[in-house]
Amino acid sequence: MRRIIIDCDPGHDDAIAILLALAHPDKFKIEGITTVGGNHNVDKITDNLLKLLTLVDKDIKVAKGAKSPLVCPLVTGEEAHGGTGMDGHNLSDIKFKPIAKGAVEFMKDIITEASEKITLIAIGPLTNIAMLFSTFPEVKEKVELISLMGGGINEGNKTAAAEFNIYVDPEAAKIVFDSGIPIVMSGLDVTNKAQMYYTEFKRLKGKGKVSAFVNDLLDFYSIFSRKFGYDKGSALHDPCAIAYLLNPDIFTAKKYHIDIETTGTVTRGMTVADRRKLPEGRLNANVLLDLDREAFVNMIFNALDILDTECNS
Ligand code: BDR
Ligand code: CA
Numbered sequence: 521m522r523r524i525i526i527d528c529d530p531g532h533d534d535a536i537a538i539l540l541a542l543a544h545p546d547k548f549k550i551e552g553i554t555t556v557g558g559n560h561n562v563d564k565i566t567d568n569l570l571k572l573l574t575l576v577d578k579d580i581k582v583a584k585g586a587k588s589p590l591v592c593p594l595v596t597g598e599e600a601h602g603g604t605g606m607d608g609h610n611l612s613d614i615k616f617k618p619i620a621k622g623a624v625e626f627m628k629d630i631i632t633e634a635s636e637k638i639t640l641i642a643i644g645p646l647t648n649i650a651m652l653f654s655t656f657p658e659v660k661e662k663v664e665l666i667s668l669m670g671g672g673i674n675e676g677n678k679t680a681a682a683e684f685n686i687y688v689d690p691e692a693a694k695i696v697f698d699s700g701i702p703i704v705m706s707g708l709d710v711t712n713k714a715q716m717y718y719t720e721f722k723r724l725k726g727k728g729k730v731s732a733f734v735n736d737l738l739d740f741y742s743i744f745s746r747k748f749g750y751d752k753g754s755a756l757h758d759p760c761a762i763a764y765l766l767n768p769d770i771f772t773a774k775k776y777h778i779d780i781e782t783t784g785t786v787t788r789g790m791t792v793a794d795r796r797k798l799p800e801g802r803l804n805a806n807v808l809l810d811l812d813r814e815a816f817v818n819m820i821f822n823a824l825d826i827l828d829t830e831c832n833s
Contacts, residue, residue, distance in 0.1 A: 523549045529558030529644030530568040532741040537758035543823035551630045552581035554623035558644035559597040560605025562587050568606040574615040585623030585648040589689035600744040608740025623648045628656045637664035643758035650692035665702045667761045671791030672708030682789030690789045694780040703805040706760035710808040714760050715753035728828025770812040775803035
């Protein structure tokens with residue numbers, strides 16, 4: 521059983537990633553979910569998360585995190601995620617509240633008090649996690665792994681060079697990639713291939729309320745996908761960071777030393793992979809490059825079936 525904290529900014533794909541984790545209590549003990557300003561401001565993001573948890577009736581600790589990146593003002597992802605950061609659904613009920621502690625303090629306490637190491641799953645800008653490592657560096661030795669969605673060694677989306685999560689807070693990303701903790705990087709190289717095809721959306725219909733919710737999310741998100749040239753389907757970026765932990769065998773990967781560009785005028789936020797032959801000890805990230813798309817998509821449908829059944833009983 522892996523003990524995890526999910527740091528997120530829901531976000532359509534964040535929501536699906538969280539559902540994927542929630543469907544596997546046999547594999548994950550979710551110690552808490554922390555929120556960070558990213559796809560929208562942290563208040564909206566936290567409300568989105570609480571609505572999601574209310575839908576599936578999971579009383580998991582939620583701690584609100586950073587409002588803005590370490591250095592620069594927040595850039596949001598409204599063009600993909602809409603005015604709430606997670607447009608398209610009709611959920612309004614919120615049954616739970618965030619805890620009083622902030623995200624950084626909460627993560628520090630969970631990690632310090634845990635008898636085993638904790639895995640961090642980071643699917644938004646890395647602000648909270650960088651603040652955690654800068655303020656409480658002693659926690660690093662108790663972090664097993666960081667499975668993150670961010671970057672791309674061959675492509676960008678927010679800019680030609682940078683992926684959104686890293687672009688929003690490159691200074692934070694640098695701290696995390698330099699932390700010495702093993703990183704699994706689900707960047708655009710793999711996540712752009714992790715598509716649910718539009719023709720597959722029909723598999724969400726006529727099921728329970730969780731599938732119906734995801735169908736609503738994807739109907740909205742696919743408008744953006746089509747506009748940005750995804751002809752066959754929507755890329756489910758964030759779920760890759762969870763799917764890898766559920767079944768690493770469906771991915772191919774290569775280890776690189778990744779550095780973060782923080783000063784470039786056109787390359788700020790780029791994840792630069794060093795392709796030279798380096799000693800193993802210099803390679804700070806296992807970069808996912810490809811996946812068995814069908815196995816990935818089936819993993820998502822299977823998780824939704826589990827949650828639909830649970831919610832109906
Ligand atoms: C990442 O940016 C956000 O818009 C998504 O939620 C995902 O985490 C993809 O670049
Ligand atoms: Ca996200």
